[in-house]
Amino acid sequence: MAAVNPRTWKQPMKQKLTISIQDYMKTIYELTENGESASTNALAQKLKVSAPSVTGMIKKLASSKPALVEYQKHQGVTLTKEGRKAALEVIRHHRLLEAWLVQTLGYSWDEVHEEAERLEHVISEDFERRIATAMGHPLRDPHGELIPTEDLKMPVDESTPLSSLRPGQNGIVTCVKAADMELLRHLESLGLVPSAEIEVKEYSPFDHNLTVKVEKKTSVLGFNITTKIFVEITK
């Protein structure tokens, strides 16, 4: 039961209007995964904050000791070694939490994200260790995303992008990336979840996009499934 209704409660002041350092690090990590640097604008959009605010914060993160980011005017941001570790720690928290919430509290695959998003910032290293141990140090979270190791390294992904499959080939879904909850639920209803077997029926090489027809429901065609879905080739 909610103590005060957030819709009707007129708060005395705005608490927590600030984006945490961890959120900055995580977002920079995500934007620079491909090797490129993250622009302040891109960061601003992701973090839902104005571009000037990002510039200011980035400067601070670049001048901390040790520095967490590398930054040059108009050149975007990259992570330092320490910065990458900081990012991977939050990501490890997030993914371990997702896995754990699904396993022990019956959260569904598509519900856990928000909860983990809040918990990831406050759990202790002890907590992290306990849930990792309790689950036998899983490699992937419920979405199939790789979980950074305890020493904060991102494991190499040995799965193959869906786009490399050709009609007639089979695969096992290892990872489903989608920010949209609606889409997640739809994919689940189609059986497009990690560990599901799929068969590629049609290939349209345009822009590396792949159209997958899942056996029974072709309505998935309505979604533009890009290489964000990865499969592991059975053989």
Next chain:
Amino acid sequence: MAAVNPRTWKQPMKQKLTISIQDYMKTIYELTENGESASTNALAQKLKVSAPSVTGMIKKLASSKPALVEYQKHQGVTLTKEGRKAALEVIRHHRLLEAWLVQTLGYSWDEVHEEAERLEHVISEDFERRIATAMGHPLRDPHGELIPTEDLKMPVDESTPLSSLRPGQNGIVTCVKAADMELLRHLESLGLVPSAEIEVKEYSPFDHNLTVKVEKKTSVLGFNITTKIFVEITK
């Protein structure tokens, strides 16, 4: 593994220097449990914040809609109905979390407090419901403290204060209140934990304090165990 060592990392700025509203509410609740009003000074001490800061925040909490506290200059603070609910919600979170962490992650009785202290602010109502259900809606946390009900009411405590026991009487410990971790561990090592059977050997009515000799180790005498320890009389 810690991403950045908090001892050596020179943060770019100080994040989270603010006490949450929830912490204010929880602390006010604890200070007013006996029916008295909480002084700004007492609050300041508990929250480790200056007295003027408390005055300022209290004023804001009193002018929010709905108001969470009742406040008159120099007269201390009390909770409104809504305020009490807000406090009980955090307390419910805290105690459910403690119970759950002990049950599912093997935390010991004395370790859970800190972890719960951080998690209590970020879990959703959904999470609250899930762990409550998973544990079968427990009445007490691992320390024996009563858990507020789902509709945010504090159950009446039907156990009897230890001070009402006389030499020769037996009891079952229901609750052990102690802020100090060292003491908690010591009490545990003596077997003074919830559901333990105890026998009162000696009674010193001074100031309602009771000296309990636990069978084997009399070193507990060194601790001034007050009525903060409650027992349930076996018969």
Next chain:
DNA sequence: AATAAAATTTAGGTATGACTAAATTTTAGA
């Protein structure tokens, strides 16, 4: 009842991360 001590509030100021608007730099198109 007067005064000293304690508790509390007021006044004034700091640090932080956010914002908008304007200035600048980079990028892209003619």
Next chain:
DNA sequence: TCTAAAATTTAGTCATACCTAAATTTTATT
């Protein structure tokens, strides 16, 4: 290459919760 558009940073503010020091009110003591 020049110029217009886009991206980015600078400048200047604001809101918040905190702080210290001083003023005030309450309380406790003689």
